[in-house]
Every structure is written in structure tokens, then in C-alpha cells.
Amino acid sequence: MGNSIFVRNRSVPVFIAVLALVALGVTFLSPAYGTGALSVSFTKVLGMTLCLCLAALAMDLVWGYCGILSLGHFAFFGLGGYMIGMWLMTARTEAVIRANLAESPIPPTEAEVSQATALQIFSVVGAEDWPWMWAVSDSLFLSLLLVVLVPGVLALVFGWLAFRSRVTGVYLSILTQAMTLALSLYLFQNDTGLRGNNGLSGLQNIPGAEAIGQDRLSVWFFWASALALGLGYVGAAWLVSGKFGNIVRGIRDDELRVRFLGYPVEVYKLVVFTLSAMICGVAGALYYPQAGIINPDEIAPIASIYLAVWVAIGGRGRLYGAVIGAAVVSLLSTFFTSGRAPDVDLGFYEISWIDWWPVLLGLGFVLVTLFAPRGLAGLFDYVVRRQDP
Amino acid sequence: MSTLLEVNGVSVSFDGFKAINNLSFTIGLPEMRAVIGPNGAGKTTFMDIVTGKTRPDVGTVRWGEMGHSLLSMSEAQIARAGIGRKFQRPTVFEDQSVRDNLRVALKKPRGPFSAMFDRVTVADHGRIEEIAVEIGLSDHLGRKAGILSHGQKQWLEIGMLLAQDPKLLLVDEPAAGMTTEERNHTADLLKRLAQSHAVVVVEHDMEFVRRLDCRVTVLHEGSVIAEGSLEHVMGIERVIEVYLGR
Numbered sequence: 001m002g003n004s005i006f007v008r009n010r011s012v013p014v015f016i017a018v019l020a021l022v023a024l025g026v027t028f029l030s031p032a033y034g035t036g037a038l039s040v041s042f043t044k045v046l047g048m049t050l051c052l053c054l055a056a057l058a059m060d061l062v063w064g065y066c067g068i069l070s071l072g073h074f075a076f077f078g079l080g081g082y083m084i085g086m087w088l089m090t091a092r093t094e095a096v097i098r099a100n101l102a103e104s105p106i107p108p109t110e111a112e113v114s115q116a117t118a119l120q121i122f123s124v125v126g127a128e129d130w131p132w133m134w135a136v137s138d139s140l141f142l143s144l145l146l147v148v149l150v151p152g153v154l155a156l157v158f159g160w161l162a163f164r165s166r167v168t169g170v171y172l173s174i175l176t177q178a179m180t181l182a183l184s185l186y187l188f189q190n191d192t193g194l195r196g197n198n199g200l201s202g203l204q205n206i207p208g209a210e211a212i213g214q215d216r217l218s219v220w221f222f223w224a225s226a227l228a229l230g231l232g233y234v235g236a237a238w239l240v241s242g243k244f245g246n247i248v249r250g251i252r253d254d255e256l257r258v259r260f261l262g263y264p265v266e267v268y269k270l271v272v273f274t275l276s277a278m279i280c281g282v283a284g285a286l287y288y289p290q291a292g293i294i295n296p297d298e299i300a301p302i303a304s305i306y307l308a309v310w311v312a313i314g315g316r317g318r319l320y321g322a323v324i325g326a327a328v329v330s331l332l333s334t335f336f337t338s339g340r341a342p343d344v345d346l347g348f349y350e351i352s353w354i355d356w357w358p359v360l361l362g363l364g365f366v367l368v369t370l371f372a373p374r375g376l377a378g379l380f381d382y383v384v385r386r387q388d389p
Numbered sequence: 390m391s392t393l394l395e396v397n398g399v400s401v402s403f404d405g406f407k408a409i410n411n412l413s414f415t416i417g418l419p420e421m422r423a424v425i426g427p428n429g430a431g432k433t434t435f436m437d438i439v440t441g442k443t444r445p446d447v448g449t450v451r452w453g454e455m456g457h458s459l460l461s462m463s464e465a466q467i468a469r470a471g472i473g474r475k476f477q478r479p480t481v482f483e484d485q486s487v488r489d490n491l492r493v494a495l496k497k498p499r500g501p502f503s504a505m506f507d508r509v510t511v512a513d514h515g516r517i518e519e520i521a522v523e524i525g526l527s528d529h530l531g532r533k534a535g536i537l538s539h540g541q542k543q544w545l546e547i548g549m550l551l552a553q554d555p556k557l558l559l560v561d562e563p564a565a566g567m568t569t570e571e572r573n574h575t576a577d578l579l580k581r582l583a584q585s586h587a588v589v590v591v592e593h594d595m596e597f598v599r600r601l602d603c604r605v606t607v608l609h610e611g612s613v614i615a616e617g618s619l620e621h622v623m624g625i626e627r628v629i630e631v632y633l634g635r
Contacts, residue, residue, distance in 0.1 A: 242504070
């Protein structure tokens, strides 16, 4: 298979090998299957990091390759989380209700169970009936379908409107910010059906897997996240390594030239934007069961900006750059903002890393821009060039 | 020779400035035509109108035997209908290899899914090699287009035009930045193309136009002021006036 993607894009076999090694390493250090050097919560952090890497990969497709600086991609990530979250909450709550009602002398009807479940979920926002958007929340299959369909359709409609009007550059970035802000504000309202600012919680309890325990589940989710990232990487590399990739990079560098070659530029942008939104949806659906909770704050505009910063720090237009950027920055962020980093007492002032992390990140961004304009991954170029002149 | 493109009574103004004023222009297949005129005569705007980049305020632009209007078509649709364009400033994909530039231009289905599953067939490969020989870039196929010289980029763009295989080629200042030898080669190439294509060349360099040895259309302030052989138009007083100033 001389034409295989593993041969055509040299980063693919290396990436898969590194990812497999990391997965093995985490397994051997995990509490359930190995030495237990890693805690359950840290295993989850690592799994979540892989999901963020997948989202960054999707971001690199639209920004690094197609030149569309979307500052609203976390909306798709969050929507993926909400879609799977509805099923998780429904199934889990229903199981608890059934267990409670099993004691009662008269067996409950299905309608009673459904009503009690709805009351349990929605009483926090003063409602007791199922909102329309929970219509398929009892079906895992349909919920999984929505994980890709809802972000996909939103991206398709938004992209169609924006690209058709030839909105580009900073104007498009502002529109995408507006999109994620609008969605976030909408979800913050209590009566929109997704529990307002309470969000969806208890997502770490996987229905039907109560007996398994979080120590094993955390490793399983890590594996699933690694698998998704690996598949996403191979798929993205395949997409950008062929003629499609040439055209998309052409759109980034000289949109007019591509147009005058007869290519429907808008359709290409739409395909890339929608695909990348769907990948983000999958990443979100894997992330939030590990995080345990999702609320509208997750899709605030700043989250999408962070996503762009990760890709910029890692290095645009090379796939592994996005992954490296997301992994390094989000892990550092966890380290500094979760209290793991010891505060430094200077006598007259105490450096609290939670407050200083944004400064550190900003400084890092400036340094990378100045001294490694191609990002952290761009530094590999020097090594590779030395090997084969 | 049949009429390929017919531009009739076209005007367009930008903020009150009439860039094109009641312009009419016809070209057949095959034919070579040179369009000359001083700066601001509307040569590039004329190309913008034909390729769909600019919509005229009035007038018609008809294409092919059936006389389809180009005015309701997008740039990409017009390009697919068979109009290829080389820009004044060479525009190639600098970040990509010469081979990939030509591959993207090759006449093949333009949809995203065709592109995803596209494979370079033996025929494609042969065509790319053939064009590379024609434009003198055989030894540079693997290099990035960005490191080519200005003249080589011009040629690469002409090569992309060849790969696109259009019926009508709009070529804006092809000889700019080329050595005399390269200019001669370019003129010969365009002349050979004109045996089976319609070719419109916008050029400032009279020596180059003379070498093309074709009908000349002179534009001034957005209108055609003369048409005929180079000797004929250069003998018209109005043309001399426009070119030399009064």
C-alpha cells in the first residue's frame, strides 16, 4: 500500500505510536489496572486532555488548513456534551427512580416513572415536564446520533449563511464569537430545557455500569478518548494529504485563485467547517462524562479563544502541532489552577498561581509568537532538517 | 470561426468613476487578441467582468454557441464553463509544490468529494509532465512554488491555465518580469495555444504584442477606441494621442 496514509503523511505512524505508548503508560500506572501511581481523578484529567486535543485537531482543520479563524468552536464541543448528557441524566435518574419505587406495594406505570424522572431532573428549574429537546433522551443510539448531528447542522446552517455572504477574516471570527455567546446565554436561561445554569450533572455515573466503579471507568474513558483522537488524527491526515488538502490550503492562501480555477470555495469551506464541528461534538461527548458536569459556562466565548490559543502555541497547519499545544497548555493550566502548584511566598507578596496563570499563559503566547512563530511543533522542523538536508 | 464571447454595451462605475463605458467586444474560437491601453483604461476591470468578479451596471455578456449569459453565474461556474484567467501579479499556491499546483488545476470534477477521493492517474501524471516541459519547470516539479523566480511563477500560472484546459484564456501581462528569451518563448506558446483556443492577452509591452502578430483592441477610459492590426491602430491619431499624451 504505497498510497496508504501511513506512508503519505509521515507524522501519522509516529503519532499513533506515541499515542499507543501514552495509553499503555497510563494503563500501567492506573489504579485499576496497574501500580496506582495515577489517581482516578488524574486519569480522568488525562482522558479529558485527549478530548481537548481532538477539539484542537478539529480547530486546526478549519483554521490551520482552511484559514477560517473560528472563535466559536467550543459551542460544538459543548453541544456534543449536552447531547450525551441528556441521555446519561435520563437513564441514570430513571434507574434510581425505579429502584426507589420498587419498594412500593403497587408497581408503578411507565407514565409514573417518566413523570417522576422528569420531576427529579427539572424541579431545580421549577419545571416538571419533559422539554421537547429531551424527546430522544431515552435512546442511547439516537443521542449518539445527535452528538454529531446537532453540531453538524448548526455548523452547516451558520457556515452556509456566513460563507455564502463571503464573510471572511476578522468579521467571521466575530460572528463565531457571537454564535457561541448567544448559545451560552440562551442555555443560561432556566426555561430553555437544559436546566439553565445548573447544567447537567452526575454525568460520571454511566447507566448500566454502576458495578464497575470509577477507577476502571476512568481508564476505559481514557482508552475511548485515545481511540477517538487516533481515529480523528488518521482521518484528518487523510483529508489534508490528498488533493482536497491542496485545495483547502489553496483557499487559505489565495481564495480568488481557487475560485478562478472553478472550485466552489463556499462548498469546500462548508465541508471543512461542518466536519470539524462534528469532530468537536464527539470530543465533547467523551469529555463531559469524565468531567461529570456541563453547564453553559463551558461554552462562554473565552473557551473558544483558548482553543485557538492552544493551536497557535502548538503550531498551525500540521495537526500534531494542535495536539501538542492543547496537551501542554491544558495540562499546565490544570496544574496551576487546581492548587497543585505550590504558591510562592515572597514575603511582601504571595504569588498565587490561580491568579497568575492567565498572565503566565499570555506571556507564553507572546514568547512563542516571538521566538517560535511556527509554534512548539515548529521546533521539530529544525531537528528534521538536520537529519535529511 | 464561431463567436465564443460577446460583450455588448457594458458599463460599470465605482463610486461615480466610470471604469467601463459602453464597451463591446467579441472574440471567436480560435482567435488571438491583444488588448492594449494606458493605465486605468479598464483592461483589468474588463477581465473582472468576464470572469464574474465584477457585475456590470448595464450590458450583456454572452458565452458560447448558445449565447448563455455569464452575468448570473459565479466565478467558479464561469471558470468551469471554460474561461481561464491569469492574473497580473502571478498568483500560484506558494506553499505547495509545482506538481501540486498543476494537479489542483487539472481539468477534473471540482466537487469536494471528488477531490477527497482523487488519485493521480497515469494520464494525469503524463499531462503534468507534459505541461512542465512546456513551461520549462520539469526540474522544479517537487519544489515549492514560493521559491520560484517571478518569471517562473508567471509560467507556472500559465501552466495551470493549460492544465485547466479552458476554451478562452484571459492572460493579464504574461511577459512581466521575464527575460527576452522567456518572453519569446511565452509569445510562441500563446500563439500555439491560439490555434485551438481563444486567447485574450493584456499587455503593455509593444514588442511583445508585435510578436503575437494578432488583432489588437485599444481601450481608453473604459471604451474601445480602435481595433485592427497593430500597424493599423498605431497609425490612428486618437491612439497616438492617448499613448503619447496631447
